[in-house]
Amino acid sequence: MINSLLGAGNALLTVSNQIIHQHPKRIIAVIAAVLLSGGGGAFAVASFAPDAAELPVREVLEPVQALPVSVPADLDLQALKLFRSDLTRSTDTADTLLKRLGVDDAAAAGFLRSDASARQVLFGRSGRTVTVETSERNSLLKLSARWTSDTDGKFNRLVLEKTAQGFVSRIESAALTVTSRLASGTIQSSLFAATDDAKIPDVIATQMAEIFAGDIDFHRALRKGDRFSVVYETLEGDGEPLRTGRVLSAEFVNNGKSFQTMWFQEPTPGAAVTASSAGAANARNKGGYYTLDGQSLRRAFLASPMEFSRVTSGFKMRMHPILKVMRAHQGVDYGAPTGTAVRSVGDGVVDFAGVQNGYGNVIILQHRNNYKTVYAHLSRINVRRGESVSQGQNIGAVGATGWATGPHLHFEYRINGVYTDPQNIARENVTSPLSNSAKPAFAQLAAQNRVALASAASMLQSRAQ
Numbered sequence: 001m002i003n004s005l006l007g008a009g010n011a012l013l014t015v016s017n018q019i020i021h022q023h024p025k026r027i028i029a030v031i032a033a034v035l036l037s038g039g040g041g042a043f044a045v046a047s048f049a050p051d052a053a054e055l056p057v058r059e060v061l062e063p064v065q066a067l068p069v070s071v072p073a074d075l076d077l078q079a080l081k082l083f084r085s086d087l088t089r090s091t092d093t094a095d096t097l098l099k100r101l102g103v104d105d106a107a108a109a110g111f112l113r114s115d116a117s118a119r120q121v122l123f124g125r126s127g128r129t130v131t132v133e134t135s136e137r138n139s140l141l142k143l144s145a146r147w148t149s150d151t152d153g154k155f156n157r158l159v160l161e162k163t164a165q166g167f168v169s170r171i172e173s174a175a176l177t178v179t180s181r182l183a184s185g186t187i188q189s190s191l192f193a194a195t196d197d198a199k200i201p202d203v204i205a206t207q208m209a210e211i212f213a214g215d216i217d218f219h220r221a222l223r224k225g226d227r228f229s230v231v232y233e234t235l236e237g238d239g240e241p242l243r244t245g246r247v248l249s250a251e252f253v254n255n256g257k258s259f260q261t262m263w264f265q266e267p268t269p270g271a272a273v274t275a276s277s278a279g280a281a282n283a284r285n286k287g288g289y290y291t292l293d294g295q296s297l298r299r300a301f302l303a304s305p306m307e308f309s310r311v312t313s314g315f316k317m318r319m320h321p322i323l324k325v326m327r328a329h330q331g332v333d334y335g336a337p338t339g340t341a342v343r344s345v346g347d348g349v350v351d352f353a354g355v356q357n358g359y360g361n362v363i364i365l366q367h368r369n370n371y372k373t374v375y376a377h378l379s380r381i382n383v384r385r386g387e388s389v390s391q392g393q394n395i396g397a398v399g400a401t402g403w404a405t406g407p408h409l410h411f412e413y414r415i416n417g418v419y420t421d422p423q424n425i426a427r428e429n430v431t432s433p434l435s436n437s438a439k440p441a442f443a444q445l446a447a448q449n450r451v452a453l454a455s456a457a458s459m460l461q462s463r464a465q
């Protein structure tokens, strides 16, 4: 799908790159033109405004004081319809749901209670948007609700309608539409506070933190004033956002240093692929995140041994626990609730998994180049000595075993047995080079993403002014 938009907007890109420098405030209009010219591609619909689909639908009918004189005498006011929508609540009954939707219709309530589809779709679950169409007298004409179940690119739609024979219901299935959204924000207190302000879903905030995990430790290195821009997919059914997709491109400015990335997937190779090149091609065809000049963002080591989440980002340690006990504290402490997953920062082999004085339950991993990593005070150990682990693998859980006064993860890097500040670990690239045939397509998409990210940054600037 991404590749389908490569033909679009090239002429405009040249123009808009000049305009970024000459007329920063006019950029948004130009970007809109570039994006819309994508015609059905990933950037065809970019939401610059609050999402209209998320706003509650109000009554369409306004009280009319005086009808124009020319109105036909037979105008049927009964034919006017009202539309309303609301979210289901887990405790809803037919009566409470219909009441919130402004429906006053005993027959409709009776049908909702007895119809198996309606009951299964609407009741015992919260947060599902239900839309109704009623007569002016608030009797139900039509009710619909949408949801996604699998990852098959489709959504389901419950439709309940009034017919001459009474109410009928049916469940339909239709294709989700992919749209992309542009958002940006500045860190004041935390990443999630900033993404909440920008109305960015949590999964996108987490994806951003994971995408840049090789470069930025989101638990420890965020600064007030850091800013980000992101373009991400939203999957919609009948215009209603039903699922969040992936980050398509993003920029994060951490402590004055800018990191940019985009998602790129090489086209599926033709029959010309030889057996020897097939492995590398498969890795590329899965897609991944690259810098805009074509370097893979995958690193030999992750910056953090814990996945970034709303829970871990907000957890504060009561005190700095080991420091009081050990003469020199050689490690990094991550405050997190007991049970939070701990992950391997790199591929390696388990060198030790068990109890050591002070460390409590501890895992030591051996990586290549005589690198070791240490994960201490664990409440649970999920690996055994000698076992191979891969980067990002869940190896245990945060706890407070050993010399710890509260739950936290104590983490160390050792190179040739010597403790090393994780911040100084070289972020070695894992090479996953682009094929030569994909480079022109990559360059075009990168140019479009540069413009989109510049546009998001410019929106942020104009909000701040």
Ligand SMILES: [Zn+2]
Pocket (backbone or CB within 6 Å): 322, 323, 329, 331, 332, 333, 409, 410, 411
């Ligand atoms: Zn520590």
